[in-house]
Amino acid sequence: MSKQLAKPVAVCSDCITYSFDVNDIDKPCVVKRGDYQCQGTYVDVTDPINWKECTACSGTAVAFDGASCLACQESGWLLTRRR
Numbered sequence: 184m185s186k187q188l189a190k191p192v193a194v195c196s197d198c199i200t201y202s203f204d205v206n207d208i209d210k211p212c213v214v215k216r217g218d219y220q221c222q223g224t225y226v227d228v229t230d231p232i233n234w235k236e237c238t239a240c241s242g243t244a245v246a247f248d249g250a251s252c253l254a255c256q257e258s259g260w261l262l263t264r265r266r
């Protein structure tokens with residue numbers, strides 16, 4: 184019933200924002216919080232060992248109440264380790 188969603192391929196070393204674009208790897212993070220520009224860099228997390236199915240939404244990216252799952256940034260995947 185749950186189809187597997189694409190795994191993110193890069194993740195910010197600072198704010199842990201996911202990216203699905205391999206071209207982002209080793210590039211500076213573009214996330215802004217107010218006036219603060221994130222100083223992180225997208226690191227390569229293409230190895231499947233970095234990911235497990237999101238336990239909050241069972242990998243569907245949709246929370247139990249029908250809203251987008253925030254735990255996995257609507258990706259269906261949770262990062263198992265940083266770097």
Ligand SMILES: [Zn+2]
Nearest residue numbers: 195198212221
């Ligand atoms: Zn960042």
Ligand SMILES: [Zn+2]
Nearest residue numbers: 237240252255
């Ligand atoms: Zn989730």
